[in-house]
Amino acid sequence: MEYSKNKVAEVIIEQLHLMDVKRIYGVVGDTIIGLIDALANQDDIQFIAVKHESVAALMASAEAKLTGKLGVCTATMGPGVTNLLNGLGDAYSDKAPVLAITGQAPSVKIGTDYQQYVNQQELVKPFASYSANLTSPDAIIDVMQKAAQKSLGQRAVTHLSIPKDFFDKKTTVRPRRLPTLVKSASFIKEESINRILDVMKTARKPMILAGAGARGASEAIEMLADTWGAGILTSLGGKGAFEASSPNLLQGIGEGGNPYAKSVFMEADVVLLAGVTWWPEGYVPEDARIIQIDSNFDKIEKNIPVEIGITGKTEEVIPKLMQGLESYDRNAEWMDSCQEVKDKWSAQLEEEGNSTGSPVHPARIVRAIERTIDPNAILAIDTGDVTVWMNRIMRQQKQRVLFSGYWRTMGFGLPAAMAAKLIEPNLQVVAVVGDGGLQMTLADLLTARRYGIKITVIVLNNESLQMERDKINAEGGDEVGVGLTNPNFVKIAEACGWKGLHVESESSLEASIEEALHSELPALVDICTAQIFFPETE
Known part of the structure; x- marks a missing residue:
């Protein structure tokens, strides 16, 4: 039988399907319209349209961390690919196998003063173990195979830039499965x-x-x-x-x-x-x-x-x-x-976790999370003061934890939680975020609503970049820029089609988290959090 899929974009999707890719995260842009068109005309791979390319790359990174499989993100040239870099930095630092596919200027315009043109191979060089610009439609399978094998074999970031006009060009090559590698302790x-x-x-x-x-x-x-x-x-x-x-x-x-x-x-x-x-x-x-x-x-x-x-x-x-x-x-x-x-530590943990007062002590919030979430839940923890409190207080069961390890980017929690829920729709997924980190990805509350991603976001709202404030104070410096001007998170959540809950004191803490966890909608719990100097800050 003659192979019917012969456009480069169609072959890309079929090849990714053979690599067991289920989703591509990205933002639609001019130079990837050919790829988007091909995605719209098939059912094997879901395209998740996010609000910012950084979120797309963070979701791909989180998927790769959670599954060990290839995470894929896409963006257009210029500002699109530059916006991917933060998420690619996270994948690079934590050794997550991620493939970024980006559009490039039309083939006859590469290297010129064409609008938004940049040498993408140089741009992604600090993060990508392999980056290639497609120069022939018939090379698409070879470069995709090489990229995927490097990503999966080395737990690395790889990147392919594809000229805009190539997506619709015909090719004679056919997708093929990756070679099976058998590893054994023998x-x-x-x-x-x-x-x-x-x-x-x-x-x-x-x-x-x-x-x-x-x-x-x-x-x-x-x-x-x-x-x-x-x-x-x-x-x-x-x-x-x-x-x-x-x-x-x-x-x-x-x-x-x-x-x-x-x-x-x-x-x-x-x-x-x-x-x-x-x-x-x-x-x-x-x-x-x-x-x-x-x-x-x-x-x-x-x-x-x-x-x-x-x-x-x-x-x-x-x-x-x-x-x-x-x-x-x-x-x-x-x-x-x-x-x-x-x-000794168990006794101190018990005492700290039962702290009282309003605004709520961060240790008390972590204890409430511990008491309410499922034993097999997935926790997506953002970067900042919330990270160290979760590390200090949380007495885990068998929950899986997603976080930005070496890269330590704020804004990781919400994208990671959305990716986790897409991968594990039957498990409870909870993002634990600070108010500063959430505001970096706040628009993507709409992404969760759009795709019916029912997650719970718990916001430790202390109206500050508390970790930075602690470090400034520990070093005897003067503060500027660490206070936050926060919106009403509950109203924003509700405007995005979420359930929003506000917590002022510990008396309603567990009940509010439980209500959020059992909501039929994605739910956000905004908790007035005390500005507590973290005990181990140096």
Whole structure:
């Protein structure tokens, strides 16, 4: 049978479909009209039209983080592609596989003074591991295959710019599936496992630092911690991997983490990094021997002084280590020290989470979120003061957490929550945002309403950029620009077709969040939040 889809735009969509892409996020623009037309005439891939290209890229990044699959965004040339850069920076920093497809000037105008023309390959160079400008319609499959394989294989950002006139050109090439790559822990040599075990057996004060990549190995890590006599610390991304009641879990480390954990972590003599690339500067032991497990060699980086790096999935490697530690003699005194830190922090968490007063203490808000959300909910946390309070107070169950890790962009929470709900429509999705971060993406409340994305947004409204205010005050500086002029968030939410609720005091906190969570509409809870100096601000 003759292949009927022969326009470049049609072939692009079919190729993305074969790559298991379900959505493309973007803003319609002149140079991608050919792509938009092709999207309008098929049902395999949904186009999500957002209000700003930065939101499109952040949604693609969040999808890639949540699923591990290819996230795709699109924009027109000039200001369209430049607006994508913030979201691409987030994907680049957190190693999320994202492909950006952008329109470019007509092929005969590239390199001229054509309006909005910019060399896009140079523009995206800091973020994209691969960026190509399509120079022939018949090269479209080759460049898409290369981009997708780099994105998925290296967990990287890639980019294709396509001249406006090429989308409608005919091509003879046909889409093809990506090659299937089979990975197995069986390739790990016994001598490599033995070398790691030799280091682990030297430990008298072992610690495990776990991240988002440890989610599939949480039970195995808990068993290893018990056998090895190790405390477990987590990055923010690893919070949902373990129940808060897990015996060896000391909660988070770093800004917003367990402040007492620093003392024991600094004493550790062997540290196992499981599914994490973050190394909390200022909180780490100076002379510890460090072992890192991750599925990509390029993840063994970030200036972590790793002695041994082992490539593989955490859930495949940990059982091999367990077998070699069956007769290990745990250090009971070290385990007692870890338990003391755990108990001390648990008691303080309980006290902080029950803070009273109006405006509402941020710790009390986090406790209310903890009490009301589903155990399998997805939390999208924005960047700012809200991040550290969630990290400090939240006693997680098995909730998954999305956040902007190394890039730390404000405005991440709402786009990430919308993407998560599109991916997991049957799960509860909650965005926890500050008033400053929300205002950066406020127009996209309309995007949620347009596509029926029923999420809950909880706004910690303290009328300030509190994290910046805290840091200015900690350094003895003078304030300017940290106070916010906020709109009435409830009225804006209602004008956008959302349910809006306002909370003045803790007495109605849980009830209001519960009402929002069970609303038939997307719902926003605006909480008058106290301006509290964060305890660990340096």
